[in-house]
Amino acid sequence: MQGEPTREEILKSKKIEIRVQRAGIFQRQEFEIVRLKGPNGDFPVVKLEKTLSINELEKLAHKYDLPFESLSGRIFPKGKSSKDFAGL
Numbered sequence: 001m002q003g004e005p006t007r008e009e010i011l012k013s014k015k016i017e018i019r020v021q022r023a024g025i026f027q028r029q030e031f032e033i034v035r036l037k038g039p040n041g042d043f044p045v046v047k048l049e050k051t052l053s054i055n056e057l058e059k060l061a062h063k064y065d066l067p068f069e070s071l072s073g074r075i076f077p078k079g080k081s082s083k084d085f086a087g088l
Contacts (some may be wrong), residue, residue, distance in 0.1 A: 037080035
């Protein structure tokens with residue numbers, strides 16, 4: 001995929017490549033979009049099966065306004081929780 005994906009492209013996909021900074025190097029990593037059960041219904045999470053710094057996850061969550069997860073943890077955009085993404 002050329003360029004950066006949009007939020008809508010991410011939500012429609014099962015897997016997507018996103019440019020991230022990992023171990024000090026910019027790389028294109030393949031993220032999987034999974035649906036998790038929350039108290040207010042299912043919500044999407046963009047998940048990487050590798051370690052990615054919390055700072056980088058935070059940048060991605062704010063950029064795409066979606067929750068992101070890696071082996072380091074799960075991050076929601078500032079001021080939001082799973083209920084804000086239920087039903088997407």
